[in-house]
Amino acid sequence: MADTTRTQIETLRQLAKIVNESLDTIEAAYSQAGVALPSLNSPTFSSADPAEVLRTEPAVARATLDIMAAAAQLSAEVCSPLTMVLNASQSFYLASCLNVASELNVVEILKEYGAGGVHVDEIAARSKTETGLLSRILRLLATHHVFREVKPDVFANNRISAVLDKGQSAADLFAKPEERFTKDTGIVALVEYCSDDLLRVSAELTTTILNAQPNVYPYNRAFDTDLPMFYFFQRPENAYKLKRFALGMQGIQTTSSLSEGVLGQSGFEWDTLPADAVVVDVGCGNGHVSLAIAQKHPKLKIVNQDLARQVGLAKQYWETEMPSHIENQRVEFQGDADHDFFQPQPVKNADIFLLRFIAHNWDDVKLAHILQKLRDAAMPTTKLVILDKIQLFAASWEPLLSNWGVGNAEYYYFDMGVHNMLGGGERTLPAFAAVLARAHWRLDKVYRPQGSHQPHIVAVPM
Ligand SMILES: C[S@@+](CC[C@H](N)C(=O)[O-])C[C@H]1O[C@@H](n2cnc3c(N)ncnc32)[C@H](O)[C@@H]1O
Structure with missing residues (x-):
């Protein structure tokens, strides 16, 4: 040999x-x-x-x-x-077929038939789709272990497709499509956002690079808008996109629960904060992160800040999930009439400025601008708690890659996603330290909560 x-x-x-x-x-x-x-x-x-x-x-x-x-x-x-x-050059079909299956409520139809599954004719009749094409779409997915072809043309859910169960009957979903996400925990909204908007956007990456212009990212080309994505979402005609994205942010913990990611053992010590300490969730989305914190640590005071329409959704979410905190005035909501994180920060007595999935959306210049506004409003004791992924290099570490290759594929998908949306990107730890220092914050400590891929990066005023 x-x-x-x-x-x-x-x-x-x-x-x-x-x-x-x-x-x-x-x-x-x-x-x-x-x-x-x-x-x-x-x-x-x-x-x-x-x-x-x-x-x-x-x-x-x-x-x-x-x-x-x-x-x-x-x-x-x-x-x-x-x-x-x-295969790599056509991997987009996996995303587009997944999107079709989710939009057509295939998982919920199959749920009625259990492990034995049902003939594709029935799925096609219920979803008003052409049988042959639907069969091929489901077969492509089954080939990638999403769904199971039990016998020719008979499909069933498997453990992977079942993740996409929106928690309602297929009949209800077809009757009231506008309420399709009301029982979703966020994972289906996230999958549909990725396999719809991000799929379209990713097709513009090469053109955007070859015709580079300041502040024009694949998102702007795909949706023909000059507005940064989050401002585009604020338009009334994009209410569905905003809602789907914000809910998707609740479902983003694919490898652990939200509470493990935010409150998990060996994460940031929320319990060391004194009673009435003020936690400002900057760019709070639906307010689900601060809600998880408040549920575990009700002694804290919360301020949720985001753009106007988004903070309206956060308020609605809290009204359902924790109305007592609103009644007791232990939580406030600030929208862009009084808050925009590129403008001066209105809260001057924050113990914690919390930024989850904010830093990675912006390039260093824009992020340093946001962080400087927080620094200007900080007390000497204020801490910045950033929840974002830390980029790992793919250098070889015999015999495996040092980042565990596709085992950690989500890191690199999110990285491309935030670039394509807004020109952002995931950062290495030295890159975090550098951008923090530009805005006069010093990287103090990195916590790695057990069971989560979500580090907590803590910085203090310089
Ligand atoms: C990726 S989402 C993260 C939401 C939430 N922190 C979470 O972890 O799910 C980014 C958030 O930043 C908000 N945002 C974008 N631009 C903003 C601005 N100029 N001022 C305040 N919030 C903004 C968006 O509306 C969105 O809710």
Whole structure:
């Protein structure tokens, strides 16, 4: 055997070993917990299921990442490069077919038939679609393990497609399409936003780079607007887009729950804040992050700030979820008549300025401007708590990539998403420190809450 073949086979065996050893770890964790490892063929999904919760346990989470990285690398090592590159160049069909299935409420139709599934003729009749095309769309998805083709032309939900259950009956969804997200926790809104708006926008990336102009990003080309995306959302005709995006932000924790991401063990110590400490959620979206904080730490005072229409939605959300805090005047809502984070910050007694998924939307110049407005309003004791991903390099770390490759694909998808929307991007830790320093904040500490990919970056006034 030639030396290169031997070396290559050795690499493949190392990858296979990682897969096998990681499986041993997972098997041990599930048997020790007395919980069955769920099958992909199971037609239901619940993030509260103990079997799903166990995935966030550190040893299981690490083993899962190792398997994802090693299995994808094994495929890349053995597969024809021609196949790999052609598959990559058409991966957008996965997104567009997923969008079709979600819009046509296929998951909710299939839910009525359980693991045995139903013939595509029935799905097509219910969703008023052409049978042959729908069958091919679902087959493409089933080929990627979203849905299951139980037998030819008979489809069923599996554990992955079941994530897209909007929590209503198909009949209700077809009867009242305008209420389709009322029971969604945010994950379906997020998937539809990504597989609709972000898909269109991504098609403009090359043209935008080749014809670079200041403040023109793929979003502006795709939707033919000069406005930054968030301002475009404020237009009355874009109310649906705004609502879907804001709800999608609630569903964004794909690998852990919102409360694990914000309040999780070994995260920022919210409980050390004194009674009546003021937490300002800057660019609060639907106000779900500050709500999770207030539910666990009701002694804190909350100020939710965002653009006018968005902060109106946040108020509605709090009125339903925590009306007592509104009645007791422990929460305030400030919209763009009195708040825009590029303008002077109105709250001068903040203990915490919280920014979740704000920093990554903007380039360094714009972010430094936002941070400087917060610095100008800060007390010497004010802390900045930034919740954003920290970019990892993809340099090799034998035999796996040091960022776990596709195991952490979401980092790089979000990075492209925020660039394409607004010219932003995820930052490395040194890049965070540099932009903070430009606005006279000093990077103080990074917390990494257990079971979450969501670091808490804390800065203090310089
Ligand atoms: C990616 S979302 C994050 C929302 C929320 N913090 C979360 O974690 O889900 C960014 C938010 O910034 C808000 N925003 C954009 N420009 C703003 C501005 N100039 N002033 C205040 N808020 C703004 C948007 O309306 C949006 O709600």
